[in-house]
Amino acid sequence: MNNELTIKGQAAKKAARVLATLDTTTKNKALATIADAIIERQAVILTANQQDIEAGRANGLSEAILDRLLLTEARLQAIAKDVREVIGLPDPVGEEFESRRMPNGLRISKRRIPIGVIGVIYESRPNVTIDIAVLCLKSSNVAIMRGGKEAIHSNKALAETVQAGLQTAGLPAECVQLIESTDRALIKEMVRANGLIDMIIPRGGAALHHFAIENATVPVITGGMGICHLYVDQTADPAKVWPIVVNSKVQRPSVCNALDTLLVHQAVASQILLGVAEALAQYKVELRCEPRALAILAHHPLAKATESQDFDTEFMALILAIKVVDSLDEALDHIYTHGSSHTDAIITEDYSAAQRFVSEVNSAAVMVNASTRFNDGGQFGLGAEVAISTQPLHARGPMGLKELTTYKWVVLGNGQVRG
């Protein structure tokens, strides 16, 4: 195994043992010193970031990507403020739940504990480095982070800043570690580092998730990809349709909870689609229409026929696939066949249709009369998220602090033996 990974992994395991028993006050003090360190060291961080920006420009990165990479004084202030907000979030570690007293007198509880060492593999944006570091710290997990090559100088400066903050607070610097090697082979070693890493969170596109699933022996949280559906039922209130479609599609088209496919009941298809097309026109959303939808939108300048993979594509762009369906059943079948278990919504005024949709669609988030964009840790009241999971195990949807924990059974006896 790569030497850096072995050394950092072993140090992480040691640090995890310390971190697991820290009280909340101590962790919060460390978060405050980290927030302070971000402000105090901003000159160093911005200089490092400038190196990444210059290298990125030289390598021909797009302005959009350079903007995601860019740190400024204002952005660092915002990042420090986010760190301080984590101080206010409840600490899930140590909570006891499902407590019971057995007939033989044993007192049994589940007690929430950290997972241990969490390996996070992510791409470009350097603010993710701080996000992960502080959410792992607050939940008593050690983070081993492997960011994108484009952000390596920024990430190093940020990780050093976090480590400085940890040391000021009297905690081991190894609670948060950055893998500095940008060798891609190291990612494969990370996802197979059983014994050093307890859970892998890949934060990136479909390719990264598939790579992790194919290669990992450490448990992986998969997600972050969403082919999201909105089904407009026969009874939908048009006044709710336009804002929800527009918001779901255009508010931030590059993210996983943005709308990809619009399904419309045939009885209201003409009215709804003409209205939707008009509402989306000002945002220049391209409409990829199945024949029946295309017949309705034939004269719309941005409407065209679907291509073969459109219903199986996460667009991450101002493109919307559209299909007219004959019934709720057909909509459910379409979502079952083409969905990715991320976020699916219905717009309806029909009680039974809403109940059926919520009951029969088993995506991480199922919504009635609301924008798909709400599938988010902040919007769900978790305060912050490290990832959105679409897998069935462990956690689904936004993963906040609690989803970074597991539990142990605590059994308190006075000499009981099993009969």
Place this chain on the structure above:
Amino acid sequence: MNNELTIKGQAAKKAARVLATLDTTTKNKALATIADAIIERQAVILTANQQDIEAGRANGLSEAILDRLLLTEARLQAIAKDVREVIGLPDPVGEEFESRRMPNGLRISKRRIPIGVIGVIYESRPNVTIDIAVLCLKSSNVAIMRGGKEAIHSNKALAETVQAGLQTAGLPAECVQLIESTDRALIKEMVRANGLIDMIIPRGGAALHHFAIENATVPVITGGMGICHLYVDQTADPAKVWPIVVNSKVQRPSVCNALDTLLVHQAVASQILLGVAEALAQYKVELRCEPRALAILAHHPLAKATESQDFDTEFMALILAIKVVDSLDEALDHIYTHGSSHTDAIITEDYSAAQRFVSEVNSAAVMVNASTRFNDGGQFGLGAEVAISTQPLHARGPMGLKELTTYKWVVLGNGQVRG
């Protein structure tokens, strides 16, 4: 992919969609018809079982293994009774929890749902076939089961019985399926059957678990192996020590929660070890002693020096490794180094020692003054278990019905969009 696995996996996916929305009454009726079918078809089942027993005898299986394989009228009665007990267990599916109303009026809840299709790979005992089938059914999961070759006739007869019961109750027979091929290559295909199987539970020895971890792309629940420790603290009440040590070690030495290593504080080592050795002598437990322990037990006929791997071995037999430690810290270090996150216990009358042990040992079950044998679904009040997990993700310790579920976020709005 193997044709049988593909066909059964696709049928399982379809059945899972039906099963996910069934109410509890319907599932309980099916459980009752399955219990009836086991009794009605007992002649067929016992004949099939006799084939396995004869084949096993011809292949030289030990009497102990043949006894595990054997079904009798009485055993089938007991199995049918266990099925009826699952009817009485609460159905976890559909429960809503962590409900909240957001400031924008969205009502958000987590709703418990089945995982989908659960692949279970297990060895010899045919009663496991019924256990898995009914626990999966009650939790609305489809089971695809792959049992041991030695039990193939019994398992086929039992799976057909379950399917007959399902059909009598009007449910798809494909809710419970047995893989009939005994080709070992199929296990590798099962653990890589993403899209057909949602979770793998290996029930067997260390080799099966390692195989699953190494090869699986489907999420796996690992566990079932335990190097269990009991630390006898300086302040332990001797009257509690003997019964707990004896019960932990000898009540059922072949199972994962049986005791493997006894750690004793040096201040009480002589008294405790002489007493323990005497108590264990009648059960002919071999004592593998580190030098300091061996010095105390030098004259005991069953005491010998430890071998190199003894502290890293799950004995599954009447063997106990023994070590004298200088302090609670040394005991904690030993468990941290040699433990397998299964079950570890302390015997103490010291409040702070108990608190520290419970806080610092992060095994699936951590106990004070109780036998390690209590780490079990029935003993913890779950009613029944499909496995004992030692991994940090999803579930730890005994996995009952609730641990066979996941959740989705249900979001009820009235037109909200994200600002």
